Amino acid sequence: MVPCSQDVGFKLQPEALEKAITDKTKWLILNSPSNPTGAVYSRDELAALGEVLLKHPNVLIMTDDIYEHIIFDGLGFHTIAQVVPGLKSRTLTINGVSKAYAMTGWRIGYAGGPRQLIEGMAMLQSQSTSNPCSISQAATVAALEGPQEFLAERSAEFQRRRDFALQAVRKIDGLTCESPEGAFYLYPNCEALIGKSTHEGRVIATDHDLTLYLLDEAKVAAVQGEAYGLSPHLRISIATSMAKLSEALSRIENAIGKLR
Numbered sequence: 001m002v003p004c005s006q007d008v009g010f011k012l013q014p015e016a017l018e019k020a021i022t023d024k025t026k027w028l029i030l031n032s033p034s035n036p037t038g039a040v041y042s043r044d045e046l047a048a049l050g051e052v053l054l055k056h057p058n059v060l061i062m063t064d065d066i067y068e069h070i071i072f073d074g075l076g077f078h079t080i081a082q083v084v085p086g087l088k089s090r091t092l093t094i095n096g097v098s099k100a101y102a103m104t105g106w107r108i109g110y111a112g113g114p115r116q117l118i119e120g121m122a123m124l125q126s127q128s129t130s131n132p133c134s135i136s137q138a139a140t141v142a143a144l145e146g147p148q149e150f151l152a153e154r155s156a157e158f159q160r161r162r163d164f165a166l167q168a169v170r171k172i173d174g175l176t177c178e179s180p181e182g183a184f185y186l187y188p189n190c191e192a193l194i195g196k197s198t199h200e201g202r203v204i205a206t207d208h209d210l211t212l213y214l215l216d217e218a219k220v221a222a223v224q225g226e227a228y229g230l231s232p233h234l235r236i237s238i239a240t241s242m243a244k245l246s247e248a249l250s251r252i253e254n255a256i257g258k259l260r
């Protein structure tokens with residue numbers, strides 16, 4: 001794991017990548033827009049990572065582009081095989097219908113990559129899970145070939161939720177938050193709350209303690225940064241209605257306000 005901390009926008013830096021690559025390195029896994037941080041790599045940032053990767057021909061690249069269509073502030077979406085064509089022959093680009101088309105339950109993902117790798121994946125999958133059901137495949141074709149105008153509208157709606165939730169989180173004493181550029185999560189830093197106690201005298205020693213406290217006290221579920229290897233943070237999903245977001249955020253504010 002290469003830590004990608006808040007002070008570098010939660011993004012992998014070329015120097016850190018260079019330092020992390022050894023003879024044993026097989027894959028670099030990238031995800032942009034990112035779950036959980038909402039970080040989005042620009043064309044230039046991908047090109048800079050690409051320069052490092054071009055020097056290491058044995059490293060394969062897997063890029064998870066599943067939040068491709070949920071992107072804010074007019075930023076364009078870029079993916080490494082497109083930005084650095086010299087890497088295309090060793091890049092596996094993965095995507096799916098779960099996020100863009102709200103089709104999580106249909107269980108369809110797909111990938112584009114070098115023939116040999118795709119053939120290997122097909123062989124492995126045909127012997128383990130067989131294949132995704134034909135009904136889901138037909139639904140996916142309909143999603144991908146149907147009208148696409150609503151994708152921009154949905155993205156704008158997520159941006160409104162992002163703006164609303166960000167403003168609410170930034171008002172909460174003890175949380176600071178970067179503005180996510182895509183996906184549908186906020187990833188506030190909760191360092192200022194570590195060491196505080198609940199009214200029952202339980203110490204909040206980690207971000208996990210904080211999520212358990214919020215579940216208990218506010219009946220709101222958030223995911224601890226620990227689960228993503230970057231603490232102390234909380235992941236808050238904004239994939240819900242404004243009304244629910246508003247209620248949840250005021251409960252979080254209330255519960256955090258009770259910590260001493």
Ligand SMILES: Cc1ncc(COP(=O)(O)O)c(C=O)c1O
Pocket residue numbers: 031034035064066096097098104107108109
């Ligand atoms: C970054 C990322 N990739 C892939 C997925 C997988 O989605 P699914 O299993 O629904 O295709 C998710 C879902 O949360 C995700 O956040």
